[in-house]
Amino acid sequence: MIVQVSISRKAGLSDPEGVETRRALRDLGYDSVDAVRFGRTITVEIDATDPAAAEQAVSEMCERLLANPVIEDYRVEVMQ
Amino acid sequence: MTVGVVVFPGTNCEHDVVHALGLLGADAELVWHREGDLTGIDGIVLPGGFAHGDYLRTGAIARFSPVMSEVARLAAEGRPVLGICNGFQILCEAGLLPGALVTNRNLRFICRPVTVRVESTGSVLTAACEVGDVLCIPLNSYEGNYVAPEADLAALEAQDGIVLRYCAPDGSLSADANPNGSTAAIAGIANAAGNVAGLMPHPERAVEAILGSTDGARLLESLVTAARPVPA
Numbered sequence: 001m002i003v004q005v006s007i008s009r010k011a012g013l014s015d016p017e018g019v020e021t022r023r024a025l026r027d028l029g030y031d032s033v034d035a036v037r038f039g040r041t042i043t044v045e046i047d048a049t050d051p052a053a054a055e056q057a058v059s060e061m062c063e064r065l066l067a068n069p070v071i072e073d074y075r076v077e078v079m080q
Numbered sequence: 081m082t083v084g085v086v087v088f089p090g091t092n093c094e095h096d097v098v099h100a101l102g103l104l105g106a107d108a109e110l111v112w113h114r115e116g117d118l119t120g121i122d123g124i125v126l127p128g129g130f131a132h133g134d135y136l137r138t139g140a141i142a143r144f145s146p147v148m149s150e151v152a153r154l155a156a157e158g159r160p161v162l163g164i165c166n167g168f169q170i171l172c173e174a175g176l177l178p179g180a181l182v183t184n185r186n187l188r189f190i191c192r193p194v195t196v197r198v199e200s201t202g203s204v205l206t207a208a209c210e211v212g213d214v215l216c217i218p219l220n221s222y223e224g225n226y227v228a229p230e231a232d233l234a235a236l237e238a239q240d241g242i243v244l245r246y247c248a249p250d251g252s253l254s255a256d257a258n259p260n261g262s263t264a265a266i267a268g269i270a271n272a273a274g275n276v277a278g279l280m281p282h283p284e285r286a287v288e289a290i291l292g293s294t295d296g297a298r299l300l301e302s303l304v305t306a307a308r309p310v311p312a
Contacts, residue, residue: 013182014227014261016261017183065136065141068140070178070179070227070228070229071227
């Protein structure tokens with residue numbers, strides 16, 4: 001089973017890469033871009049048959065290792 | 081009295097720390113991160129570098145190395161525990177210090193001497209200093225921008241846990257004197273008991289006149305003193 005984890009910087013925390021990229025997009029003429037935020041995607045292949053169990057297991061992995069709750073939010077999605 | 085200097089795969093400042101502690105009269109020995117027994121170690125330094133390649137997040141994987149449960153034990157027993165740069169990041173990931181270190185505000189790796197002001201002497205890092213002392217110490221990091229939830233910042237303030245702030249050479253605080261955008265210009269913090277401390281600048285690189293500054297020796301001297309057994 002493939003589970004995708006999306007990790008993003010907590011709202012309100014500075015995201016220098018996002019700020020600089022927004023500036024560059026605006027320089028290219030994309031004036032409607034209000035904000036850009038960076039994050040990361042982690043794909044976990046897990047030996048499981050029950051999607052709910054897989055989601056729960058990966059959520060636990062996020063709490064313990066994959067994300068840092070001080071600075072990051074995460075979203076877990078079972079892909080297949 | 082022995083101070084352990086932990087080596088993770090990717091650590092690269094361990095020999096500098098051992099050298100600096102030796103100059104201050106301490107017996108310092110390298111400890112591999114797989115070591116699960118720190119019996120006989122009186123204090124611990126987690127030195128700088130790129131533990132486990134900084135994969136995932138700085139310090140994220142290092143915190144699960146076997147040695148870290150022993151580091152947590154020493155911390156709980158009140159022994160001195162100091163994290164320098166990457167070591168500071170590891171202590172934050174391990175929950176032994178609050179907050180986290182994120183990318184520098186200017187998106188640049190900063191490698192130059194900076195000045196920091198001693199804000200509190202109630203820690204194993206600053207006990208040999210005076211409040212208001214201005215120290216010149218090299219900074220060498222890309223993720224040195226300290227952030228923490230409001231509640232943690234308030235607790236740090238309340239317990240004198242902010243021990244070093246980035247400042248101008250005259251000791252004044254300003255946005256320009258804050259090299260990496262750290263919240264409240266924080267360069268170093270300590271826990272409530274003062275025995276666990278972390279800082280981003282490298283005191284071990286400022287211990288001899290030939291290095292341009294000896295100010296770092298005063299910080300490490302605090303640690304060495306704290307690691308000495310209390311005379312009976």
